[in-house]
Amino acid sequence: MRSGLDTAKVIRDKAAELFFEKGYDATTLREVATAAGLKVGSLYNHIASKEDLLLQVMGGIIDDLVELQQQALGVEGDAVERLRAVIECHMRFHAERARAVYIGNTNVRSLSEGPRAEIVAKRSAYERILEAQIEAAGDAGLVQLIDARLHAYSIVAQGFHVAGWYREGGRKSLDDIVADYTKIALRELKVVDADERVDVARAPAEA
Amino acid sequence: MRSGLDTAKVIRDKAAELFFEKGYDATTLREVATAAGLKVGSLYNHIASKEDLLLQVMGGIIDDLVELQQQALGVEGDAVERLRAVIECHMRFHAERARAVYIGNTNVRSLSEGPRAEIVAKRSAYERILEAQIEAAGDAGLVQLIDARLHAYSIVAQGFHVAGWYREGGRKSLDDIVADYTKIALRELKVVDADERVDVARAPAEA
DNA sequence: CCGGAGCGTACGATCGTTTGTTTGTAAGCA
DNA sequence: TGCTTACAAACAAACGATCGTACGCTCCGG
Numbered sequence: 001m002r003s004g005l006d007t008a009k010v011i012r013d014k015a016a017e018l019f020f021e022k023g024y025d026a027t028t029l030r031e032v033a034t035a036a037g038l039k040v041g042s043l044y045n046h047i048a049s050k051e052d053l054l055l056q057v058m059g060g061i062i063d064d065l066v067e068l069q070q071q072a073l074g075v076e077g078d079a080v081e082r083l084r085a086v087i088e089c090h091m092r093f094h095a096e097r098a099r100a101v102y103i104g105n106t107n108v109r110s111l112s113e114g115p116r117a118e119i120v121a122k123r124s125a126y127e128r129i130l131e132a133q134i135e136a137a138g139d140a141g142l143v144q145l146i147d148a149r150l151h152a153y154s155i156v157a158q159g160f161h162v163a164g165w166y167r168e169g170g171r172k173s174l175d176d177i178v179a180d181y182t183k184i185a186l187r188e189l190k191v192v193d194a195d196e197r198v199d200v201a202r203a204p205a206e207a
Numbered sequence: 208m209r210s211g212l213d214t215a216k217v218i219r220d221k222a223a224e225l226f227f228e229k230g231y232d233a234t235t236l237r238e239v240a241t242a243a244g245l246k247v248g249s250l251y252n253h254i255a256s257k258e259d260l261l262l263q264v265m266g267g268i269i270d271d272l273v274e275l276q277q278q279a280l281g282v283e284g285d286a287v288e289r290l291r292a293v294i295e296c297h298m299r300f301h302a303e304r305a306r307a308v309y310i311g312n313t314n315v316r317s318l319s320e321g322p323r324a325e326i327v328a329k330r331s332a333y334e335r336i337l338e339a340q341i342e343a344a345g346d347a348g349l350v351q352l353i354d355a356r357l358h359a360y361s362i363v364a365q366g367f368h369v370a371g372w373y374r375e376g377g378r379k380s381l382d383d384i385v386a387d388y389t390k391i392a393l394r395e396l397k398v399v400d401a402d403e404r405v406d407v408a409r410a411p412a413e414a
Numbered sequence: 415c416c417g418g419a420g421c422g423t424a425c426g427a428t429c430g431t432t433t434g435t436t437t438g439t440a441a442g443c444a
Numbered sequence: 445t446g447c448t449t450a451c452a453a454a455c456a457a458a459c460g461a462t463c464g465t466a467c468g469c470t471c472c473g474g
Binding site for chain 3: 445446447448449450451452453454455456457458459460461462463464465466467468469470471472473474
């Protein structure tokens with residue numbers, strides 16, 4: 001018999017796999033149980049309900065994201081440096097924790113009113129901060145904005161998308177992907193010397 | 208009693224609404240029936256199965272997209288002109304037919320093996336063509352690529368995303384959104400005079 | 415020997431789908 | 445025009461399957 005904590009972790013992991021591959025609605029608790037080496041009834045020694053399991057799998061991922069964004073906002077430098085940090089943080093998070101992010105983004109609809117509203121609110125607050133940083137860089141005259149909200153959407157979209165396809169051990173390393181996407185984002189904002197800013201950030205000891 | 212064709216259309220429309228709002232898996236045929244002013248059994252006078260209804264709603268949308276892409280490939284001009292046309296076509300399609308595209312993208316997983324494989328294949332062929340156009344422009348030295356595939360992903364991602372939020376009568380007109388996103392995409396490719404190229408394309412009779 | 419953990423079984427609900435029947439409407443014929 | 449026939453379409457009802465969940469029993473480790 002496994003220890004209770006181990007079993008709970010196995011359940012979460014297997015559930016995450018299944019939720020990622022088939023979606024929450026299409027995943028059966030019996031499938032989760034089988035994958036975890038259990039019978040369906042035994043799951044209830046570790047979870048309160050199916051929705052509770054989904055929440056465990058999402059596991060405050062949005063809170064982690066918001067927290068990292070706050071850290072990124074604290075970097076030294078001008079508005080563009082700050083924006084670059086926020087974007088890099090955004091892309092890195094969405095690649096590094098792709099599976100959980102993907103599950104979170106695609107299955108919010110399946111949550112009941114309370115938790116859903118909470119998550120949606122946090123996510124839109126996160127996006128508003130990104131947009132505000134973009135606008136700040138625009139106001140400072142350091143970037144040439146087309147439309148702040150659309151730029152924010154564009155960057156958010158790339159995060160969502162990368163969470164859908166990124167896997168460890170793929171064609172490019174995580175660092176390369178993050179660096180490339182950050183370049184891409186800064187290019188669309190027409191930052192002066194956008195590419196160089198990224199390269200400098202990657203090799204700060206070069207000089 | 209309505210005519211058969213009208214009823215079939217009402218069913219498709221209401222199903223599209225529900226699939227868009229709640230997702231295919233979470234939508235009940237009884238809900239569809241109620242929304243269409245029918246009882247659940249009556250649906251089967253017009254559909255073969257629930258999956259068949261989903262396929263009707265998706266309705267060859269990927270074929271339409273591929274066809275429009277082919278048209279865009281036929282424009283006069285250099286590799287960048289062609290690329291610009293492909294991108295604009297991409298964004299316009301994803302905004303104009305947002306609901307159907309969104310349903311198609313989020314519910315492929317719920318299809319059975321055959322139709323799913325077909326749609327996935329078409330979609331990835333579509334993406335490969337976009338990527339090829341990007342690479343062609345790069346080879347011609349007209350754009351400065353970071354990574355052709357990532358650029359393609361980036362543009363695809365923006366299409367998916369816009370399909371999730373665009374509604375008629377929003378803050379910006381469809382034409383503005385398309386134009387802005389096209390500018391954004393060309394900027395990330397570092398096209399020479401990217402913004403001007405878009406503006407010229409919007410007002411070709413200016414000269 | 416006590417309690418946590420797994421198992422077997424079953425529950426009520428709800429799903430997609432099928433069936434037998436009724437009903438509205440349009441065409442064919444007197 | 446009136447009556448009949450035919451058929452598409454809507455209905456009520458029920459089907460088997462499957463879902464999430466609950467419960468009581470068994471077993472093993474500390």
